[in-house]
Each structure stands twice: as C-alpha cells, then as structure tokens.
Amino acid sequence: xxxxxxxxxxxxxxxxxxxxxxxxxxxxxxxxxxxxxxxxxxxxxxxxxxxxxxxxxxxxxxxxxxxxxxxxxxxxxxxxxxxxxxxxxxxxxxxxxxxxxxxxxxx
Numbered sequence: 844x845x846x847x848x849x850x851x852x853x854x855x856x857x858x859x860x861x862x863x864x865x866x867x868x869x870x871x872x873x874x875x876x877x878x879x880x881x882x883x884x885x886x887x888x889x890x891x892x893x894x895x896x897x898x899x900x901x902x903x904x905x906x907x908x909x910x911x912x913x914x915x916x917x918x919x920x921x922x923x924x925x926x927x928x929x930x931x932x933x934x935x936x937x938x939x940x941x942x943x944x945x946x947x948x949x950x
Contacts, residue, residue, distance in 0.1 A: 848878055849876035849877040849878045849879075850876060850877075850945070851874045851875065851876045852874065852875050852876065852941075852944040852945075852948060853873065853874055854872055854873065854874065854875045854944070855871060855872070855873065856871070856872040856875065856898050856899065856900050856901075857869070857870075857871060857872075857898075857899040858870045858871065858872050858882060858884075858896055858897060858898050858899065859896070859897040859899075860882070860884065860886050860888065860894050860895075860896055860924075861894055861895045861896070861897070862888070862892065862894055863893065863894075866887070868884050868885065868886035868887070868888075869884065870882040870883060870884030870886060870922075871883045871884070872898065875941075875944070876941075877926075877937070877938075877941055878925060878926055879912070879915065879923065879924050879925040879926050880896075880923075880924050880926075881921065881922070881923055881924070882921070882922050882924060883920055883921055884920065884921075884922060885920060886922060888914045888917055888922055889914060889917060890914055890915060890916050890917060891913065891914065892913070892914045893911055893912070893913050893914075893927070894911075894912050894913075894914065894924070895908065895909060895910055895911065895912065896908070896909040896912045896924065896926075897909075900940065903936075903940075905936075907929075907933050907936050907937050907940065908929075908930075908933045909926050909928075909929050909933070910927075910928050910929060910930050910933075911926075911927040911928040912924045912925060912926050912927055913925050913927055
C-alpha cells in the first residue's frame, strides 16, 4: 500500500538545483508530484539542505521555479526533494503541468 500524499508521475525533465552558496548542479527529474520529485544528479547535497530548483520542461515557454525546496534524502546520483514554497505564477504553472500529466496517465 502506497501512503504517499500526492500521486507521482514518471518524467524526464531537465533541472538546475541551486544551493545557498551560489552552487548550481544539473539534474534530470525522473519522478514528479505536487509535493516533490526525485532527481538524478551528481549534486553535492545532503538531507536537510534547502535549495531552489528550476524545472526546464520540453515544449514549455518558461521554466517552473521552486523558490524553496528541501533535500529529503540522497543516494549516489539520486536525491529526493520536497517542495517547500512555490510562488505565483509558478504555482499555477506547476498545477497546469500536473493536470496534463494526469490526463496523459489516464488516457
């Protein structure tokens, strides 16, 4: 039984993680939900660290910016990220993207 709060979708989105000391790392989001994502990356991050996240989605005019996110766990080349705050209009953009993913998964 899966007790997750939000439905997850398998995706392949390019992303950039930014740390507090102006460090940036590239990554590929491999699963995505309203509350967070899993990213393939070689980022030097640790559980509890706060980052910002830019999602570059193919076919979209502008990226989605997650102002604050937290690293929930990390393994070699893989991190779990929870979204803390998403500011408008990025929140609306995120909701629209999730709606398209739901429609695609259901039909």
